[in-house]
Amino acid sequence: MTILLIRVTCPSRRVAEEIADAAVERRLSACANLEGPVTSTYRWKGVVEHAFEFVLWMKAPEAHWSGIEALVNEIHPYEVPAIVALPCAHVSAPYEAWVNENTDS
Known part of the structure; x- marks a missing residue:
């Protein structure tokens, strides 16, 4: 099973935390990390x-x-949020098992 590393840019820490909490609570994502602030040019x-x-x-x-994309679009205030996913080419077996145990996969 492929694990995705999903990246979403958010206008505030509050929005990022709200999305992260909802994704983990709904068992769409096993975990989330938050970085920033970063400077964006677009x-x-x-x-x-x-x-x-x-x-x-x-x-x-x-x-x-698709569930995470729908969740982000539900919560995120941007008209066009940046939601991208990278497939993980290599994931340790114990970590992959943990992700699967902590999501509805």
Whole structure:
């Protein structure tokens, strides 16, 4: 089973924590890590913007991608939140078992 490392940028620590708590409580993600603030540069509606954001990382089975995407879109205040996932090429067997035990996989 493929484990995803899902990255979401959030406008505040509160939003990131709310998404992380909901994802773990709903057993969509086994765990979450929060980094930041980080500086982001992006183009929005034709204008180059700069903002401080927080980076939320979640580890989850690939089968939970659509549930996590829906959860983020439900909670996140951005019109177009940045939600990306990287498949983990290598995961230790004990950690993969732990992820699966702590999600509804």
